[in-house]
Amino acid sequence: MAKEPAMKLIDLKKDIGKKQIIKGLTFEINPGEVFGFLGPNGAGKTTTIRMMVGLMKISEGDVLIKGSSIKSDYKNAIQHVGAIVENPEMYPFMSGWKNLLHYARMMPGITEERIKEVVSLVGLEKAIHEKAGRYSLGMRQRLGIAQALLHRPSVLILDEPTNGLDPHGIREIRQYIRTLAEKENVAVIVSSHLLSEIEMMCDRIGIIKNGELVAIETVKALTKTEEDRIHIEAVPLDRANELLRQTLQLEPTMEGENIKLTAKREEIPSIVKCLVEGQVDVFGVQVQRSTLEDKFLDVIGENAIE
Numbered sequence: 001m002a003k004e005p006a007m008k009l010i011d012l013k014k015d016i017g018k019k020q021i022i023k024g025l026t027f028e029i030n031p032g033e034v035f036g037f038l039g040p041n042g043a044g045k046t047t048t049i050r051m052m053v054g055l056m057k058i059s060e061g062d063v064l065i066k067g068s069s070i071k072s073d074y075k076n077a078i079q080h081v082g083a084i085v086e087n088p089e090m091y092p093f094m095s096g097w098k099n100l101l102h103y104a105r106m107m108p109g110i111t112e113e114r115i116k117e118v119v120s121l122v123g124l125e126k127a128i129h130e131k132a133g134r135y136s137l138g139m140r141q142r143l144g145i146a147q148a149l150l151h152r153p154s155v156l157i158l159d160e161p162t163n164g165l166d167p168h169g170i171r172e173i174r175q176y177i178r179t180l181a182e183k184e185n186v187a188v189i190v191s192s193h194l195l196s197e198i199e200m201m202c203d204r205i206g207i208i209k210n211g212e213l214v215a216i217e218t219v220k221a222l223t224k225t226e227e228d229r230i231h232i233e234a235v236p237l238d239r240a241n242e243l244l245r246q247t248l249q250l251e252p253t254m255e256g257e258n259i260k261l262t263a264k265r266e267e268i269p270s271i272v273k274c275l276v277e278g279q280v281d282v283f284g285v286q287v288q289r290s291t292l293e294d295k296f297l298d299v300i301g302e303n304a305i306e
């Protein structure tokens, strides 16, 4: 039997006034995966996340969390969710430990053992008895994640978790997010604008644009390139251009001292051979791998970026 998805969006829609902001999102998020939710400004990420956690009314469609509808069975659905949508609320005059204890008391069945477990998951053992007010932003984020994990949610939603962190803090959060997805088998949904971040942290990515899902792929598939962009420095350039067109039926463009073309990596030796045999001197060949950022721009169209 296929495993039950941690979260399922079914034709989710949101109208505000006469405008349709979210136009029917359907996808699933699996236990133990880190899912990146990407999109340009105004694409509808925050609106979607707010509907996922019941902070905003759904116009049409539904969100199921471990099979329970957030619309018609809110109480059951929400108990499976841990979320940090805005900055986590902390009492600065209390230690990290006391903060967690305070939240734990508001929920049934959370033992001290569990508190210790989440503290260790986010790597805050050393600082947990210091006042939260003295924590760095990264430590506060981690305490927030620990708090969201206390009740063993199946889905953890983090809206821009690395916002405002320095590179060290970003690396730490990234590491802990991966660890906890693996150790707790929780589905982590991370929204972000930082593509390189998402590339390093996520297993799968959903990209939305104007309230519609335009791509959903594993990071591996999105960054795998069938064809590379190749820059060749060759003299004389005109002759090189002519040879590549006539002999190999390629479509190069010329730029300064370089020829640019797209081709498969395996084709490079025959391209060089063709040029050399045609009395063209080759001074350099550069292969440009396509990054996730290129893919993102391909999918959403460059004009969408402000």
Ligand SMILES: Nc1ncnc2c1ncn2[C@@H]1O[C@H](COP(=O)(O)OP(=O)(O)OP(=O)(O)O)[C@@H](O)[C@H]1O
Residues within 6 Å of the ligand: 016, 021, 039, 040, 041, 042, 043, 044, 045, 046, 047, 048
């Ligand atoms: N209360 C509202 N009334 C009218 N339009 C709204 C309202 N809230 C959001 N919108 C519009 O809905 C669209 C999606 O907004 P949303 O904040 O969900 O996007 P986002 O992807 O989270 O963007 P960002 O990355 O900039 O936060 C935007 O065009 C926004 O202007």
